Amino acid sequence: xxxxxxLFYTSEHEWVKLxxxxxxxxxxxxxxxxxxxxxxxxxxxxDTEFAAGDGFGVIESVKAASDIYIPIDGKVIEIxxxxxxxxxxxxxxxxxxxxxxxxxxxxxxxxALMSAEEYKEFCISEEE
Amino acid sequence: MxxxxxxxxxxxxxxxxxxxxxxxxxxxxVQYKGIIPEHEAVRNAAGLFDVSHMGEVEVIGKDAFAFVQxxxxxxxxxxxxxxxxxxxxxxxxxxxxxxxxVYKFTKDYFYLVINASNVDKDFNWMVSNKGDFNITLExxxxxxSEVALQGPKAQEILQKLTDTKLDEVKFFCCKRDVxxxxxxxxxxxxxxxxxxxxxxxxxxxxxxxxxDRILEAGKEERIMPCGLGCRDTLxxxxxxxxxxxxxxxxxxxxxxxxxxxxxxxxxxxxxxDALVKQKEEGLVRxxxxxxMKDKGIxxxxxxxxxxxxxxxxxxxxxxxxxxxxxxxxxxxxxxxxELGSNINIIVRNKPLKAEVINKKFYNKNYKK
Numbered sequence: 001x002x003x004x005x006x007l008f009y010t011s012e013h014e015w016v017k018l019x020x021x022x023x024x025x026x027x028x029x030x031x032x033x034x035x036x037x038x039x040x041x042x043x044x045x046x047d048t049e050f051a052a053g054d055g056f057g058v059i060e061s062v063k064a065a066s067d068i069y070i071p072i073d074g075k076v077i078e079i080x081x082x083x084x085x086x087x088x089x090x091x092x093x094x095x096x097x098x099x100x101x102x103x104x105x106x107x108x109x110x111x112a113l114m115s116a117e118e119y120k121e122f123c124i125s126e127e128e
Numbered sequence: 129m130x131x132x133x134x135x136x137x138x139x140x141x142x143x144x145x146x147x148x149x150x151x152x153x154x155x156x157x158v159q160y161k162g163i164i165p166e167h168e169a170v171r172n173a174a175g176l177f178d179v180s181h182m183g184e185v186e187v188i189g190k191d192a193f194a195f196v197q198x199x200x201x202x203x204x205x206x207x208x209x210x211x212x213x214x215x216x217x218x219x220x221x222x223x224x225x226x227x228x229x230v231y232k233f234t235k236d237y238f239y240l241v242i243n244a245s246n247v248d249k250d251f252n253w254m255v256s257n258k259g260d261f262n263i264t265l266e267x268x269x270x271x272x273s274e275v276a277l278q279g280p281k282a283q284e285i286l287q288k289l290t291d292t293k294l295d296e297v298k299f300f301c302c303k304r305d306v307x308x309x310x311x312x313x314x315x316x317x318x319x320x321x322x323x324x325x326x327x328x329x330x331x332x333x334x335x336x337x338x339x340d341r342i343l344e345a346g347k348e349e350r351i352m353p354c355g356l357g358c359r360d361t362l363x364x365x366x367x368x369x370x371x372x373x374x375x376x377x378x379x380x381x382x383x384x385x386x387x388x389x390x391x392x393x394x395x396x397x398x399x400x401d402a403l404v405k406q407k408e409e410g411l412v413r414x415x416x417x418x419x420m421k422d423k424g425i426x427x428x429x430x431x432x433x434x435x436x437x438x439x440x441x442x443x444x445x446x447x448x449x450x451x452x453x454x455x456x457x458x459x460x461x462x463x464x465x466e467l468g469s470n471i472n473i474i475v476r477n478k479p480l481k482a483e484v485i486n487k488k489f490y491n492k493n494y495k496k
Contacts, residue, residue, distance in 0.1 A: 036163055042424075058476065061163075
């Protein structure tokens, strides 16, 4: 299982990467492994506003559909069209292939997320 | 999971990296390397499945033929010794108890292979319909292990491990006491994938060596151990029904498009009257194939609608690994079943466009 140091993580296995007032959101390597071959991804429209905890999209593996949740409040400014056309990219590299990019402002919500170290420990505890 | 039963191959699944889940009370792998590569291995080369969870019941006695003939919808009078037939057991109202394979060893000795999730129910059903038939029924499910070797290279691989001429075991025929890598097995040229292949039965103590030897023998042909995940996508593409999806106590074989396996002219069998009546009156709902026109994957249980009115439900749906399309099977009101009809599949509360297509999604690749 790969975890990147510079990112923030959720217990639902999403990651958040900050670039100034923008946040990129995707699913973790642990999540893509657990899902198996991803065959379909549904993402929201640009300009959609979400509150932390909202489902913003769906990832489908051969076997099942899973919701993806946004861990912070934010307005969608970009979606990653490439993974809609080729969902398997997320299996290849879950950290390069982000899902949505949002404008965010609530820094306290970021602080509540897990660090790479914490997330790693969380995944190990999930396995047990 | 702790309570799930383990097949005799449980340690092999761990050894080969299987992702084990609880399926019908059994700890079995849903996949090893991945559903799609395993699916493709079966279509193009070969795959090996642990299907030891399947149930087996022996029917022995001088009325064995008459008992089975009364129990199932298909006409087993056409079976020679060592032939196999697909059939269904129905309730009096025509709903399905289970679907099964009927192996005829002799006229006094039949071997019935039933679904894991239905073993107790099926066996009780058989016992309750034993009546005055002079037979003994034995549920030997826990003593028997089964593996399925499926794919165009299946015969080539298995032939390396046996002196039995596999060419002589024809489609839907079986042979007992075949030595596979020195282990006595029952084999049949049957399967649940739409490909050529064999189902191989042996006792629990010896199956692990059969499993290992087949995987070893098939290395060159690029055989893969396969999980239940691709077993379902494969059988779905080949339009082979699954109990609990296409057939159930609430869905008759006629509605599921399995009329070929229901011989209404046969003297008598359980459920005949109800099925004859259903056929005479005409089917109110039918199983159809459909292809998504909008983006989205149909799933088991999703509603089907036309003009906002629910007309049925999806029995199975997938992104088809072979056809690379989102397709499904649905049981819907008969008036919408014409090929080309536009229907909606309700995916996460949104009606998505789909079109009724021929449900033979994949041309079966049997060696007949």
